[in-house]
Amino acid sequence: MPEQLIFGMEVFLNGLMAGVLYALVALGFVLIFKASGIFNYAQGVMALFAALTLVGIMEGQVPFSHLINAVFGTEVHHFGWHVPALAAIFLTMVVMILMAWIVNKLIFRHLVNQEPIILFMATIGLAYFLEGFGDMMWGSDIKKLDVGLPQGINGWIDEKTFNIFDYGFFIDNLDIVATVVAALLVVALVIFAQYSKQGRAMRAVADDHQAALSVGISLSFIWVMVWSLAGFVALVAGIVWGTKSGVQFSLSLIALKALPVLMLGGFTSIPGAIVGGLIIGVGEKVFEFAIGAPYLGGATEIWFAYVLALVFLVFRPQGLFGEKIIERV
Template sequence: MLSEIFVEPFADMVAAPDFLMQVLWEGLVSGILYALIALGFVLIYRSSRIFNFAQGIMVVFAALTLVGLHEAGVPAWVSVVLTLGVMFVLAVVVERVVLRPLVGQPDIILFMATIGITLFLIGFGEIIFGGENKVMITQELGIPTDSVVFEPFGGLLILEQKDITAAGIAALLVIGLLLFLNKTRMGRAIRALGDDHQAAMSVGISLQTIWVLVWFIAGIIALVTGIAWGARAGVSFALEVIAYKALPVLMLGGLESISGAIVGGLMIGMLEKLFEIYWGQPLLGGNTETWFAFMLALVVLLFRPQGLFGERIIERV
């Protein structure tokens, strides 16, 4: 038994390094998507202390809008632009209708409000786009669907081009976002607002403008995530559950840290895949991916309650 847990999996890894690489790559691709969703959470949390439960449904909503528009006869790239417009309108509406009247309320109230947004978007999305599954317009967007085959160590490694594209776009998005937050005055304003609303307003930062901006950026991230994930698994409301995978990522990475979200997302993506293939399937009957991330987060929380990268909060009592 002990050898099945502690020896054989590693022996397998060494025996078939090409397969190990394949597993890691698959995990990495899921991890990128977890990280992207977590990034949306972090961005909104940092600028407003709101835990945005609606981030997951925003992914679905963005993907549905894109596919829905294309089905209605709009060219693919025009649909992308229009979808961005829809996400912007959504940001404005959320700020006007939900956030502005609730300014200054306790965090939990705002959190509840985002659950309201989630439920609204589910209902609204179903009315407009219907409840059935759709296929992401991968080819129409010009995303290549072939595979690239490598032969490391005399084995076989197959990378799908759409996954490579997704990884590339995600990386660009992250780099852009980091530059934006750290190098521009708008970024400085966003960070300032997250630290202290009153002080931020007193130096001339407009709460309203920044909130719209941040929710719009979260919408852009949602669209990118929706396209990438939709290309792998189709577009349906079931996509929303991947948003819950962002929760353990956030527990690992901390709610405040962008690099935490990225590293946490990639780690969870790869670790859950490794665990599933080398331990879960042979020993536990498989399907461990549904719970592994949460277990891992729980263990981390036991030892580092602020997450692996979160800012340590020292409170004087």
């Protein structure tokens, strides 16, 4: 087999793995959009915030220590204990649920019946707020996150592919874990939405707010639940991304990458988020490998996803799996 093709296959596989991570973030978007019609720009920052909180709790950091030190002239930084990963994840989840409740109570209750674009802007404001809040609470330095996920090259794949092609593929263990986690998450979400009582209620709300209200579904409960779910997805995404590249500001930028994923897949479809994520992940890696790096000077990954989504939308404005857009005067 020619070398280029083997390299291409490796790039393809790595693209698939990257795509899974995009899909993880995109999932959170779809959940909230389906249930409340809010396009939650803050999803990426929520992932950042969740990861920051997780690290902070695990390391036993004092929240707002920077602020406290600046105001009172003290020198507190750590409580001096370490919390085990599982307990910290649980505590972070509690924080995310609390956040979901506050967000709904303080923001979106007051914005019911506003235009979608106003809601979108509000989530941008929320993203800014959370970004500043997270940094103020836990400090803005780059943190290492280690909850015990395996990392490094997968020896088994390396060995197997070396036997077949005389060239070992480099696949990160973490990516494999992420893929498994994403798959489990999707299955769990689908089962939850299809078969549980709350899941049914959620789909009813997504279908028609007023009709759902009239059969006795509590809108505010469903919304808090959906935001908590999105917080959970954000936490998972934050753990995976944070383990991969450290917990830092750029984590919130993956939210921007999730947007073209959503556009490709359609805003309302959970399978769409997965397929869109895979297409974008593979597309940008392969494009960079085949055209970007040799001919265009590299770093095409920055814009490829957006241009791909743009070109795609011109031909199919509702995305791959989106519901057909019907407009009436």
